[in-house]
Amino acid sequence: MRTLLSFCLGLIGALTAIPAVAAPSEHLERVVIVMRHGVRSAMSSPEELGRYSLKPWPHFAVPPGYLTERGSKAVTLLGAWYRAHYHAAGLLADGDCAVFYWANHTQRTEATAAALAEGLTPGCRAIIHQSPAAPDPLFDAPLVRPATLDPARRLAAISGRIGGDLAGWDRRLQPNTDRFEALLLQCRAIPCTAQERRRVARRLGDTPVEMKLDGAGGMILTSPALQVAGIAESLMMAYGDGLHFAGWRGVDASTIEAALTVHGAGIDLRTRTPEVGRQASGTLASRLLATLQQGSDRAVTGEPIGGADKIVVLSGHDGTVTMLAGLLGLNWQVPGYAAGQAAPGGGLVFERWRRVSGEQVVRVRYVAQNLDQLRNLTPLEGNVAPGVAAVFVPGCSQADMACPLSQFTEHVLSAVR
The missing domain is CATH 3.40.50.1240 (Phosphoglycerate mutase-like)
Structure with a gap:
């Protein structure tokens, strides 16, 4: 019993000692952020929602499904935090505009990308890129023909x-x-x-x-x-x-x-059922991998996004994040939300680092503001930060949560296949 207790205590200590950031000896080379849009208005009317409640629901100031003014401001605050964070990490220089923005074809995703750019690349002429036609296979692969769908299997x-x-x-x-x-x-x-x-x-x-x-x-x-x-x-x-x-x-x-x-x-x-992610997020996962491979020591296995830009931002929906997570077996927990939930403005962050040995590794995190930070438009500066959770990649991440790029490549390709 004493041996078992000692083992459990040691395991708990090891888990709590997992670093939230990479070692100083590592060099950050590229980042891909797969995010959900910010706070939007309800899809249902207050009258429809009110059928389930005793008291009336409040009214949003924008049409159903639109990014709200407060939602836009909260995303800009998050963008400013990302800028400060990656400036401190040595990835972004003063006045650096090397960020590529890609958004799905909806008002809330386009407006979210623009709002993030105000904080992440202030003073830069941010272009919000999109697919030539809708629907975009990055975000709506099942709607793009010819799509390989198997509803019965799903x-x-x-x-x-x-x-x-x-x-x-x-x-x-x-x-x-x-x-x-x-x-x-x-x-x-x-x-x-x-x-x-x-x-x-x-x-x-x-x-x-x-x-x-x-x-x-x-x-x-x-x-x-x-x-x-x-x-x-x-x-x-x-x-x-x-x-x-x-x-x-x-x-x-x-x-x-x-x-x-x-x-x-x-x-x-x-x-988050893996088969759902395989059918819906295979294109996204493949292009995410190619984007992380671009400029690395590994061969590029697909079509990258963003050219040589240091950070690539993909502005999508909750399903964009959760179906990708289900496909790759990624789990997280940040304060204020359910386990694995895609929070407004929150996103999976994939970082490519190079170690002193020359080995390139991928670190994955989940970043999101809590509900009170959104509601109060809390500036994310000084000791105030969004929730940040290190994410373990199954069969790939090591004790320090780093996943060798070569193994990450095999993990993604295997999941997509």
Whole structure:
């Protein structure tokens, strides 16, 4: 028993000692940031969301799905942090404009790239690049023909993760679903009573449990817990945008974090299943790898993005980040969010470093502002920083979280194949 305890304590010590940054003897050569857009307005109207809640929802000042003014400012603050961070790391010089921006064809992704550029490359003429036509295979590969899609295989992969029992998966999340419903219905106790549930037009429990393909081959995946995901997303965005929840009790960052547990589980099931990522993110993963290989000692195995620029920014959506993560087996946790969640403005950051020995390695991190930093437009300077989590690449990363570029290449190519 004493030996086992000593081993566990030693393991915990080793884990907590993992460095958050590379050793000073390493030289940073290139960075690729795959990010989600910043705070946007809800996709559903306040009236539609209000069918599930006792109190009315606040109104956004922009059309559904648009980056908000506060969302834009928060992304600019994040861009300024990236600039200071990579200036300190020796990658960017004073007045350096060597950053390449690529955005998907939506207002929120284009505006996010432009807002990031204001902070990351101030004073530079930032061009927001896009594919010649929409949809863009980097972000919407399944919509680009001829796409190699197999909906039945994708559904089977999701089903296999939960033993083919979506109802059982939903029941395991019931306590967290009840907590979220208590917030919506402003119940005094958890779970809400039957009488309290009758006070609203729509209840979470009304959502059918279904996991099947429709007649056109599309995937139907619904349950009460999965219904939470869309509503919790709107709640998170409204809070991050600084909106006031008139008459609501208990709407704060910690309460929303608890609600995001169910949201995160749903997003994980829908998008982080590896087969989903393989079908949807293969193009992105291949071009990400080629971009990290460009200018390295390795042969370039695909089509790079960004020419010789030191930093490449890809501005996409939550699925852009989570499906890529599911494909490559990447996991993270930053304060204020569910495990593996794509936060507004947050992103996976891939860095190529060169060691003194000449070996080139890849380090992966996840970076995101917390909800209060978004809501309060907190400047990220001095001792104030976004959440930064070192990400382990399965079968590749070493004890210092560095992954040799040669092994990272094999990992990505294997996942895509």
